Amino acid sequence: MVAPSPKGETQLPSPVSSFRAPDWVPSISSGGRAVLDHLLRTGGASQASLSQVLDLSQPSVARLIGTFHAAGIVVLGERSPGVRGHPSVQVTLAPDYAFAIGVTLVGDAVGVTILDLAGKVRGARTIGLSDMAPVSVLEALRTLKTALIAEAGIDPTRIIGAGAGVSGFLVPGEPSRFNPPVQLAGWAGLDVAEALGAALALPMLSENDGTAATVxxxxxxxxxxxxxxxxxxxxxxFGGGVTVDGRVVQGRLGNAGDFGGVLWLLGGLYPSLDTLHASVRAAGGPDEGVEAMVRRVCLDTPGVAQWVREAGKSIGRLAFLLGHMVASEKVVIGGRLPAPIAAALARETILPATPTRNDMPFPLPAVVPTEVHGDAVGIGAAMLPLRKAFFLEQT
Structure with missing residues (x-):
């Protein structure tokens, strides 16, 4: 059965590994998940409006809201004018009912994000590591988890699980394994979800970092x-993801959106933090790691402007292909690139000209900077277990 799905909903792919929510999380019907999903995306809604935007009757909505309120999953606010003037109660998610942890595992850094049920970041931190071997990373994750829980002041018993966004593409196997970049060579062949879950003492889901950020x-x-x-x-x-008609596309093994391979074939500058780092170093920048550079680099840093110009050409070719192949409306510049540089890259990107027909060109996407504030990989990864337990998933 397909769950009721309001327009504009972003559906999630099925992440790697299995997940079982704690016993205190109730089993939620497809209709209930549709209600909670709408509240997540909108930040709250009147009870009367829920039956209008979802394929649910007013009595069904009232029953679901009553059940959720009794369980502490939602909060009821003041009444406001509803249908035909009848007052309707305002409904929002109870943020402290449940939390999830998102792990970011990329070439030279590891991060932890704590997300509450309402989708708000309650704590986040990313650190650079010179040694990305599993032993070093797992120890760093345990330390970050403990520190962030204490700083956020949340109840650790309400953490339902964790998700991880991992650099690398997935290869066949049971379970699927990541083939990571050279910096994460020690993780090749490992069951990443099992290793991370054991270290954090939480049920764990994992996903490619580009797909998690797309989520x-x-x-x-x-x-x-x-x-x-x-x-x-x-x-x-350099990777990414594709959303078509509100759904994150997974493809075979979950590798859809591996744009790095496309640009390798096309040639030109490979737009990554590593090539930005090389450009800054070539212009006389300090001898420091990529994560340290990300924290201090700006548009005026020598080497940045040249990199933006060349990266814009590569992004333009990719955006042209996305417009023609999957009819993207927008192409988003995201990842760990500092916001001012992402905005400059979006402005600098010019798509190749497409032939006109009847004096009209083919509609190509606009290139825009990300609108996510914070670690997109960590946020998307933390959403994986929350979706599994409470919200709509891929159908």
Whole structure:
């Protein structure tokens, strides 16, 4: 049975690994998930409006809201004028009912994000590591998790699980394994979800980092107003994801959106933090790691302007292809690139000219900077277990 689905909903792919919510999380019907999903995306709604935007009757909505309120999953606010003037109660998600942890595992850095049920970031931190071997990363994650829980002041018993966004593409196997970049060579062949879950003592789901970031963009970024977009994930490498008609496309093994391979074939500058780092170093920048550079680099830093010009040519060719192949309305510049540089890259990008027909060109996408504030990979990864337990998933 297909769950009721309001227009504009961003659907999630099925992440790697299995997940079982704690016993205190109730089993939620497809209709109930549709209600909670709408509240997540809108920040709250009147009870009367829910039956109008969802394929549910007023009595069904009232029953579901009553059940959720009794369980503490939603909060009821003041009454406001509803249908035909009848007062209707305002409904929002109870943020402290449940939390999830998102892990970011990329070439030279690891991060942890704590997300509440309402989709708000309650704590986040990313650190650079010179040694990305599993032993070092797992120890860093345990330390970050403990510190962030204490700083956020949340109840650790309400954490339902964790998700991870991992650099690399997926290869066949049971379970599927990541083939990571050279910086994460020690993770090749490992069951990443099992290793991370054991370290954090939480049930764990995992996903490619570009897809996880695309999930975040769909839920709290450009996807709030655009149902068809490509997401460019600039980190040590270059990847991304594709959302078509509000659904994150997974493809075979979950590798849809591996734009790095496309640009390798096309040639030109590979738009990544590593190539930005090389450009800054070549212009006389300090001898420091990529994560340290990300924290201090700006548009005036020598080497940045040249990199933006060349990267814009590569992004333009990719955006041209996305417009013709999947009819993207927008192409988003995201990842770990600092916001001012992402905005400059979006402005600098010019798509190749397309032939006109009857004096009309083919509609190509606009290139825009991300609208996600914070670590998109961590936010998207944390959303994986929350979706599994409470919200609509891929149908």
């Amino acid at each position: 975040a963009e769909g839920l709290v970024g450009v996807g709030r107003t655009c149902r068809n977009f490509g997401y460019c994930h600039l980190t040590n490498g």
